[in-house]
Amino acid sequence: MRSMLKTSAAAFAILAASMGGASADGLTGDLKIFLDTSNPAPRATMEKMISQFQEKNPDLNIETTVIDREAYKTQIRNFLSANAPDVATWYAANRMRPYVEAGLFEDVSDLWADPAIGDNLASTKGALTIDGKQWGVPYTYYQWGVYYRKDIFDELGLSEPTTWEEEKANCQKIIDAGKKCYTIGTKFLWTAGGWFDYLNMRTNGFDFHMDLLTGNAKWTSDEVRQTFANWRELIDMGAFIDNHQTYSWQEALPFMVKGDAAAYLMGNFAVAPLRDAGLTDDQIDFYQFVEITPGVEKAEDAPTDTFHIPTNAQNKEAAREFLKFAVSPDVQTWINDGKNLGQLPVNAQSSVDSDKFLEQGFEMLSTNSPGGVAQFFDRDAPAEMAKVAMEGLQEFMVKPDNLDKILDRLDRAQTRIYK
Numbered sequence: 001m002r003s004m005l006k007t008s009a010a011a012f013a014i015l016a017a018s019m020g021g022a023s024a025d026g027l028t029g030d031l032k033i034f035l036d037t038s039n040p041a042p043r044a045t046m047e048k049m050i051s052q053f054q055e056k057n058p059d060l061n062i063e064t065t066v067i068d069r070e071a072y073k074t075q076i077r078n079f080l081s082a083n084a085p086d087v088a089t090w091y092a093a094n095r096m097r098p099y100v101e102a103g104l105f106e107d108v109s110d111l112w113a114d115p116a117i118g119d120n121l122a123s124t125k126g127a128l129t130i131d132g133k134q135w136g137v138p139y140t141y142y143q144w145g146v147y148y149r150k151d152i153f154d155e156l157g158l159s160e161p162t163t164w165e166e167e168k169a170n171c172q173k174i175i176d177a178g179k180k181c182y183t184i185g186t187k188f189l190w191t192a193g194g195w196f197d198y199l200n201m202r203t204n205g206f207d208f209h210m211d212l213l214t215g216n217a218k219w220t221s222d223e224v225r226q227t228f229a230n231w232r233e234l235i236d237m238g239a240f241i242d243n244h245q246t247y248s249w250q251e252a253l254p255f256m257v258k259g260d261a262a263a264y265l266m267g268n269f270a271v272a273p274l275r276d277a278g279l280t281d282d283q284i285d286f287y288q289f290v291e292i293t294p295g296v297e298k299a300e301d302a303p304t305d306t307f308h309i310p311t312n313a314q315n316k317e318a319a320r321e322f323l324k325f326a327v328s329p330d331v332q333t334w335i336n337d338g339k340n341l342g343q344l345p346v347n348a349q350s351s352v353d354s355d356k357f358l359e360q361g362f363e364m365l366s367t368n369s370p371g372g373v374a375q376f377f378d379r380d381a382p383a384e385m386a387k388v389a390m391e392g393l394q395e396f397m398v399k400p401d402n403l404d405k406i407l408d409r410l411d412r413a414q415t416r417i418y419k
Contacts, residue, residue: 027057031318032085033064036072045340053325060318080104084310086319092127092304093375094214094382096135099308105135106309111320117327120347123365126206126372127304136308137323138346140336141373143361144194144301147270148263149256150285152179160287164202164230167290171239174262181239183261185247192393193377193386194265197301200227202292206299206372213381215418219389219410225403230292232400245398253277265289267303268343271357286360288368299371300364303379304346388413 037046043066054062065085067075076090080099090096099105112118112125112134124138153159153170156177161167171181186192201209204223211217212224234240241247241255250273255261257277264270274284288298307326309319325331332345338353344362345352352362365373378386392406 027060027318027321029060029315029318031060031062031087031315031322032313033062033087033322034072034079034085034089035064035066036069036089038066038068038072042341045335048340049326049331049335052331053322056325057318057321077102077104080310080312082312084312084314086309086313086315087322088308088310090136090306090308091375091379092124092136092138092306092373094380095375096128096306096308097130097214100130100135104311106311106313106316106319107133108136108309108320108323109133111137111323114324117324120329120349121327123348123369124302124304124346124373127375128306136306137327138304138306139326139332140341140343141302141304141346141365142268142343143365144198144265144267144289144376145361145364146263146265146287146289147256147274147357148285148287149259149279149283151283152259152262153285160285161290163290164292168233168237171234171237175238179259180241180255180261181234181237181263183241183252183255183264184244185249185252186244186394186397187246187248187251189387189390189394190376190378191249191252191266192397193390194267194301195231195397196227196393197374197377198265198289199231199292200224201299201371201374202289202296203227203230204293205296206374209299209374210380213377213385215385215414219414220407224407228396228400228403228407231396232403235397235400240397245394267301268357268361281356286357288364297371298369300369300373301376302344302365302369302373303376304373382417385413385417388417 033050035046037043047064050062050064054060079085081104096105117137118125121138124141125134128134128136128138156173158170158173161170174181184191197209200212203226208217208223241252241261244252249266253273256264257274257279291298307323309316309323313319327347329347329349332347332350335341336343336345338355344358344365348366352358374380377390381389389410392410395402396406
């Protein structure tokens with residue numbers, strides 16, 4: 001599905017004048033924007049934001065093209081190479097790397113040199129940085145972390161852990177009470193990737209984790225083996241639900257809903273189905289994944305959607321102004337509120353919708369994640385490597401004694417795929 005919205009500059013000039021508060025920034029010419037936000041809510045949000053930018057710039061002719069998200073993924077290289085727009089949506093970190101390395105995304109480090117962006121978007125800077133330069137700006141993200149049954153913790157006299165030893169001590173008490181510590185469904189593999197992300201980032205740090213997923217560190221290294229040794233402590237305790245390889249992430253939710261498991265390491269998108277299943281906000285709560293190696297700064301999984309300026313863009317001045325507008329505090333506040341994207345603003349000066357979990361996630365990502373923001377295993381690693389590796393992660397959770405064979409297999413795959 002591909003559709004186009006043309007915005008009338010004259011109409012918005014009249015609207016801006018009637019509002020009395022809009023001011024022109026002096027931008028002229030055409031501004032072509034390509035969006036992959038084809039689902040109804042994000043599409044409406046993006047179109048409203050573009051309309052507001054149009055109000056500020058009545059002499060600018062904005063043409064917006066909305067492309068179905070899956071079709072966009074197959075078309076992006078072609079349209080970046082020929083007839084490029086001035087602004088295009090995409091994703092951060094390794095997902096943008098092929099287009100950076102092909103010279104198809106503009107270096108926008110000049111925008112990040114402004115403290116209004118560099119300071120207020122600091123938590124996401126690493127995800128937009130390749131070779132020391134920034135290649136786009138984020139416009140939304142959401143947190144991962146440990147969602148848990150607070151009523152079960154209260155019943156067992158547990159408090160939120162902050163260290164690995166406290167995490168394991170809590171887990172043992174949960175097991176002793178006849179429950180599992182964590183629900184998980186690894187049928188579709190990526191959930192095991194989330195556990196590896198956190199264990200590896202907390203054991204070895206964000207930079208090592210990125211080196212591993214970009215082929216610059218070895219799967220057979222001592223650092224990776226320590227990550228798996230930490231993971232095995234939980235597996236050997238019986239921390240995870242049985243037969244998790246037969247469940248999708250949704251099918252693993254009832255274990256937490258029924259109280260058979262106390263927690264779920266998952267993205268914030270798990271909150272809605274937990275609420276829909278009847279759990280109240282008094283029963284569920286959230287905490288940041290604990291420290292493992294003392295002194296290693298905490299990094300988080302926070303998948304991030306982004307705006308980029310193609311190298312072949314025709315109106316880069318207007319494109320830069322649009323990117324600055326999109327990440328400004330007020331715009332970030334309303335596009336991410338519950339009536340729009342329902343996610344987290346990337347600007348630390350924004351306010352967040354009055355939702356318990358969004359508020360906790362915003363606080364965590366804005367002020368308590370100095371180590372950086374990862375995009376999730378299958379975004380940070382090339383697709384072929386991610387598939388092979390996540391198969392190995394699932395196998396390890398079921399058959400941890402196979403670790404040496406798994407790591408040797410991943411080492412060979414790494415050599416072949418990154419060659």
